Amino acid sequence: MVEYQWAIDRLDEWIVERSRTVLVVFLVLTAVFGVGSMRLSTEAGTSQFTEDTPAVEAFDAVNQKFTPTFGNDEGSTQLIQSGRNVLSKPELLAMLTAERRLERREGLRVVSTTSAAGIVAQQLDPNATTLEAQIRALERSTPSEITAAVRAAASNPRFRGLLSDDFNRRAASASATIAVVQHRIPTGVDPGAGAEAEGGDDPLTDLQLRSQAVVATVDGDIRVFGSGIVSSELSSVTFDSLVIVVPAAVVLIFVFLLVVYRDPVDLLLGVASLGMTIVWTLGFTGLVGIPFTQLLVAVPPLLLAVGIDYGIHTINRYREERVTGQEIRPAMRSATDQLLVAFAIVTGTTVVGFASNATSRLQPIREFGVVAAIGIVFTFLIFGIFLPAAKVWADRLRERAGLALPGRRPLGREGSLLGRTLQGSVTLARRGAGVVLLVALLTTVASGYYATGIDTSFSNEDFLPPEETPSYLRSLPEPFAPETYTVTQNINFLEGNFASAEDDTVTVFVEGPLREDYALESIYQANRNPPNSFVATDRRASAESIIEVIRSYSEQSDEFRRLVERNDVNDNGVPDDNLDRIYDRLLSSPVRAQALQYITEDRRSARVVYSVKSTASQETITRDARRVADRYRLAATATGEVVVFQSVAAIILASAVRSLTSALVATAIFLAIVYRVLVGRAAFGVINLFPIVVAVALLAGTMRLLDIPFNALTATVLAIALGLGVDYSAHVVHRFTDEYDWEGGDRDADVVRALERTVRGTGGALTGSMVTTVSGTAILVLAITPVLGQFGLVIALSVFYSYLTAVALTPSVVVVWERFAG
Incomplete structure (x- = not known):
């Protein structure tokens, strides 16, 4: 064993003898971190998860190389209009009025507008090129005209594309329409950055938010929609979730702690310590410049969970000493003498569990692991040093004032109902420890095997607020009531009413010498006999590429058609020779802009857009898109939002497995070293870990049973469950090593006696901690985004399983160790 007591004695000295100095130092640090918390920035959305993968790199290349609908210095806003008939005279005038009011606001920098109302007006008067003229044309026309x-x-295909799918040409009616407003964005600013731009001051977001106020002055159901509004609302969801979840967790925890502590002073000290933990962690996040993402909303409840555990153990262990008649200082010295070691073990293993997420390829998950790990270290310092010092200082004040000290009895004391219940696990271990372990082992294997079928998902829906905010959230008073969110409602409306709004395409990004004779023929041949998830006609994939542009222009220009025919060897409408000349003619024609959407000017890159079935799964579409890309003779990469999201989902699953494996191995090594140092027996590291492996397997199986997938946040939960779970078993094992008489003669009796004292004392504190922690983390179900609610549920389950296995299985593991290992 290594001598470590000198370090514990030094900390005991500061806690007990210099408690006021400790309080002042910690309060000053809290003020510093409080300033740092004011510097927090937010980041939201799915773009933060798109790391460098072939699909993502190809997706970025497609966006950069091919001419978008609008220039790089422009951004667009959609106006969504709905009603009984948006093609009636009043509705057409309402849309044009909204466009004109936006155009007249100089600060909105409107370059142009496009709408079905404008097309109808120009049909009535071809000279009506301005919005004022178009409004006059409609005003003086009759309904029949x-x-x-x-x-x-x-x-006109452009006109039909702006109308909902229920457009009836004969009745001249439609229930919805879209108008596009084009803004001028300052050079050098990404028009799609939204609130994710540095500082959240994205010009397009500002323009779209201001456009909402302008359009609201127009009669009719017209809504403003765009990437800036999406980003703004996603950031608001993060903040609103934090505002709802943290106070709710604090209130619920306050109530449970009131029952557990049964002492207003202890309650006040415990809550203050929890508050300091949150302030320190948020302050650190702000000081180092890590943006506060939706994943980080889960960090405060996690820290509350660990902090509650530490706090209850500190107070409960102190009370165990006080009821024996010890004075304040000796009692706290005895408590911290044992707990600082236990807290160090728990902190180390929890940090390993959280920090294992730093192995993820996804930056938000890495940042989540780092922030959570740092937060756990802060929790150890505050509850291991500050809280005991504050408790000594407060009790000495009360003692000098002659005040009674109510509620000094520890949880799980001998003779209590809780104490007798907890001792049942010791009785079970004494009578049938082998059977208990066999059942646990079989359950672990079965649950782990069942868990292999957990789904993995990644989509925008994980981060979007619900279409309708639940009534219990709408009824909250200010400032807790969330704002009214429109993003999901508008997205669902567009997908339900406009076929073009559905995300039913994938892209193949082609790189290579497109001047070679085989280039276009390769694209053409790759479309034969497409996979089942692709939309097909006559056994050919429905695709948009430079080939379709060539065919379209051939119908418009006889000269170009003859050029194509002369160079079409197999007469299939796809030129095989002189491709450079064909490209030159195409890019100098009226269809140049259309051609540049599918081929670059240097003839080195092309894109092919395939229609896919909306009923096919993301995984199937991705697999089939890659099969089609493999058919190309040129270098080709499948990409598009569906493929990118599926590649992220695959990374999420790999991250979950990697994080769990890393945490398991690192925790096992850490515990073996720790117990070798403390009691000279590395085997206690395995004893410590076994109940938690069972808990993790149960958790994974329950996730599949409840149909909770691995997503951007729940992918972290297995490693976190390991970190939190070791918290419970480490307290039990370390307390046992302290209570066990290593020099005793009757080993069986000594083991049982030590286990009984352990499950009564530490088990009682763990029970209070479990009830409070489960309640505090389960409160995440109140979060506005579904992904946070799922995360709160699985964390609450992991804490419950960890408690159950630590209390129920650890005595049996210890008994088996004593009988067979000695």
């Missing part, structure tokens, strides 16, 4: 104009405009 407008109906005739709508029928005439119906032959």
